[in-house]
Amino acid sequence: MQNIKAYIMLVCATFFWAGNFMVGKFAFLENIPPMSLVFFRWSLVWIILLPFTYKEILKNKEVILNNLPLLFFLAFTSVGLFNTFTYLSLVYTQVINASLFNTAIPATIILLCFLFKIEKTNKFQIFGLILSVFGILSIITKLNLGVLVSLNFNKGDLIMIGGVITWGLYSAFLRKKKFTLPLLTLVQILCTFGLIFVFPQFLYELSQGLKVKIDINLGYTLVYLALFPSIGSYYCWAGAVAIIGANRAGIFLSLIPFFSTIMAIIFFNEEFKFFHLIGSILIILGLFLSNKKVQNA
Numbered sequence: 001m002q003n004i005k006a007y008i009m010l011v012c013a014t015f016f017w018a019g020n021f022m023v024g025k026f027a028f029l030e031n032i033p034p035m036s037l038v039f040f041r042w043s044l045v046w047i048i049l050l051p052f053t054y055k056e057i058l059k060n061k062e063v064i065l066n067n068l069p070l071l072f073f074l075a076f077t078s079v080g081l082f083n084t085f086t087y088l089s090l091v092y093t094q095v096i097n098a099s100l101f102n103t104a105i106p107a108t109i110i111l112l113c114f115l116f117k118i119e120k121t122n123k124f125q126i127f128g129l130i131l132s133v134f135g136i137l138s139i140i141t142k143l144n145l146g147v148l149v150s151l152n153f154n155k156g157d158l159i160m161i162g163g164v165i166t167w168g169l170y171s172a173f174l175r176k177k178k179f180t181l182p183l184l185t186l187v188q189i190l191c192t193f194g195l196i197f198v199f200p201q202f203l204y205e206l207s208q209g210l211k212v213k214i215d216i217n218l219g220y221t222l223v224y225l226a227l228f229p230s231i232g233s234y235y236c237w238a239g240a241v242a243i244i245g246a247n248r249a250g251i252f253l254s255l256i257p258f259f260s261t262i263m264a265i266i267f268f269n270e271e272f273k274f275f276h277l278i279g280s281i282l283i284i285l286g287l288f289l290s291n292k293k294v295q296n297a
Contacts, residue, residue, distance in 0.1 A: 006243035010252040013236035018259035020229035021099050023221055024090040025268060030217050033210040034087035037221070039195070039202035040212070042079055044226040046191045053188040056181070063179050064189060070173065072193050077170040079194020084201060085163030093156025094270050097139055099260035101160045103283045106250055106290045107132035108168035118172055128289030135282030136161065143275040183238045187231070254284045 027037050057064065064071065089098050107129040113119040140157045141147040181189070212218060241249045257280060264270040 002243050006240040006249075007252075009236040009240040010249055011255065013233040013240065014252055014255040015259050016228040016233040016236075018099060018256045018263065020086070020225065021090065021095045021260050022263050022267065023224055023229075024087045024098075025095050025264075027087065027221055028091050030221075032212060032218060032221065033205045034091060035084055035198070035201040035205045036210065036212045037087050037225075038079075038083045039198045040218075040222050041083070041225040041230065042191050042195055042198060044222050045230045046188065046195065048226060048231065049184055049188045049191065053182075053185045056185040057188065060181055060185065063181065067177075067179055070177065071189055073173060074170055075190040075193035076197050077166045077173075079190055080197030081166040082163050082170065084198070085159050085166060089156040089160035089163060091156065093154050093160065095264035095268060096257070096261050096270050096272060096276055097154075097157055098160045099257040099264075100139055100276065100280055100283060101136060101157070101164050102167075103254055103257050103280070103287060104132040104136055105164055105167055105171070106253065107283075107286050108164050109171045110290055112165075112168045112172040113175065116172060118175055124289050128286040130286070131282045131289065132286030135279040135284075135286060138275050138279035138282060141275075142273075143278065183234065184231075187234055250290075251288065254287055 024034075024037070028034070086098065107125075110119075110121055110125045111129055114121045114125075137148065140153050140161075147153065237249070240252075261270075261272055261276075265272060
């Protein structure tokens with residue numbers, strides 16, 4: 001029964017994360033600037049979590065102060081950069097592309113852990129990384145060698161690859177964490193520090209004349225982003241990992257592009273093309289090979 005509960009939580013987490021891409025594209029179509037969306041999203045999360053986390057924050061004040069450099073780095077790469085890259089990429093590229101790139105995050109984490117000597121790698125991880133790279137290349141080149149030779153890539157695809165790298169950095173350095181904090185408390189701390197980096201981005205958009213229209217669509221967007229991909233997914237993911245482990249849970253990440261693709265086809269009339277199929281097969285195969293790391297360690 002516990003395993004079934006974990007699987008349900010993982011399906012919910014990946015479904016909510018898939019919805020994040022949909023809402024990001026919807027926000028662009030509704031003329032909600034991407035950096036402003038990030039700022040308002042995490043501001044609302046901060047307000048919602050504060051009543052439930054402030055006591056733990058005060059209780060763990062010394063732990064937080066002793067680990068400020070790492071916490072600032074984690075906040076900068078996750079809240080500060082990853083979200084901005086994600087929403088900015090959706091201005092230029094398809095939901096399908098952006099979600100498929102995210103499936104390569106586990107392989108990116110492996111590479112970064114190796115480069116920064118955080119964890120050792122083995123032949124399965126290396127081969128999985130190579131497959132994921134070829135999968136990404138299949139998508140950004142649309143299986144057209146001329147695109148690769150001329151470096152004529154879609155701007156949104158390149159921005160999303162930047163997002164994958166920043167989330168990879170966040171995940172890799174999260175493993176260096178030597179302290180323990182309740183999950184929601186950690187999210188609140190990262191949210192607080194992340195807003196320090198996000199606020200100047202928000203001001204920059206305002207200076208460019210990109211103002212947010214306060215209406216019901218903005219309200220629906222922010223409520224969804226705050227409750228589901230921000231809080232709901234983190235809670236479900238952490239709960240599931242505690243039951244079945246990170247290794248088995250990681251396989252469920254392949255559901256994100258599955259859900260995103262279906263929703264993008266239904267709501268935005270996007271097309272799932274042959275290069276998407278080849279790219280997704282390579283990336284997901286890379287994901288499964290990456291998971292052999294723990295099974296064979």
